[in-house]
Amino acid sequence: MIRAEGGPARDALELQLLGTAGPAGWPEVGCRCSSCTRMRAARRRLEPTRVLLDGVPLDRCRREEVDGGYDVRTPRGHRVLFASRPGGRPRPSSPGPYDAVLLDLVGDPAHLGWLRHVGAVTPATRIEAVQVDHRVSSPAELERRLERWRRPFTAPWRTLVLGGARSGKSEEAERRVLTCPEVTYVATGVMHAEDPDWRARIREHRVRRPRWWETAETIDVAGLLRTASGTLLIDGMGTWLTAMFDALGAWEYPRAVEPRVDELVRAWRSTEAHVVAVSDEVGLSIVPETPVGRAFRDLLGRLNQRLAAESEETALVVAGRVLELP
Known part of the structure; x- marks a missing residue:
């Protein structure tokens, strides 16, 4: 009735x-x-x-x-x-x-x-x-x-969307929250004003987002996860990790980032929010030539595994096609 x-x-x-x-x-x-x-x-x-x-x-x-x-x-x-x-x-x-x-x-x-x-x-x-x-x-x-x-809004609910470069992973993540009433888009990348390609990528993402969404440009993703109660779209974990390396000056000592990764995983596990996060699937690419490149790849790969283990949904996007991972 x-x-x-x-x-x-x-x-x-x-x-x-x-x-x-x-x-x-x-x-x-x-x-x-x-x-x-x-x-x-x-x-x-x-x-x-x-x-x-x-x-x-x-x-x-x-x-x-x-x-x-x-x-x-x-x-x-x-x-x-x-x-x-x-x-x-x-x-x-x-x-x-x-x-x-x-x-x-x-x-x-x-x-x-x-x-x-x-x-x-x-x-x-x-x-x-x-x-x-x-x-x-x-x-x-x-x-x-x-x-x-059609699914009623529920929280907590965590989704990790993985994919390679230009795989369509960001579009799929956005598609999963487009029908939510309140969304905060969490941009974790640092704007490089001198890089026209980077500026174009940022503009492309902004044009796709509905006007009523809120935007948070921050690397304090753990803090947002601890305090938010609505829907968060985090794009993405790879740029967050890069920004964290820069913020901590950790390119010569990658292990300095590990406590921040632990903090992020704890916040992800305990969040009260509905969260969809994008991350780069790095395990299928060539082995980086430099030690710091290999350390970054390994740390992001382990972060992906830990977030996936604490997620209700995980998906892999390849050539715009979506594979739901059990």
Whole structure:
């Protein structure tokens, strides 16, 4: 039963999804992309989005057009927010929670995070993906993402995302927290003003982040883990370790960093926050030529092992594909 605030109990919303794809369906006729050909090979097809709300087609419900979709009232008084096209980001026409939101989660999962942020989506809100199409690689990949996006916010919960250079590890870590209502992005790297490539990388990360996220640029990651209670996205452990070597002048004596690593692991183990951290998988690269390079690699590898042992989830990203590690 759903109870309107301050009012009597009412029946739950009846929601029937007769189709969830974009206007051209999935696969699209004549499209040769890997997503569409994979769907054809599996003899699967999703029809264009069509829904019944409390037994009535959406276009026969009372609705107000908003940018990117509709704010709908069903015949039984339920409130539904609907994305009417791919790329649509419907905004609530008035404050208050919805009974259901039907969103283009393939195109912009962060929109769900914003709706949670402003209180339009609560744990009682039903969340469905519509306008689905070949912007996602497969139905299985969509379900993998939806399982996390629909998951109620819980803490403590720790996730370590590993990957090599340009593997897509940062994008995967961001994807896992895009639908959270409050996120603090923890940037552990020191800004090198004289390095244009580094500045470009920092700009790329900033553009991807939703505007309502907070940002903390610090190497005191242990301190944040001890005090935070919301969601932390830490990017990443490799740059943190580099900054710690610099701060302690430890390049000639790497063992000086070990107490700080121990402190970080203790804080990770005892945190009350929901944390997703990115780290470099260094074990697959060539052996560094210098002793200090080998010491750095070994220390980061051991840190990864210790964090993974204290994490509820660990994933490895290779070429943008995600492998969940048991």
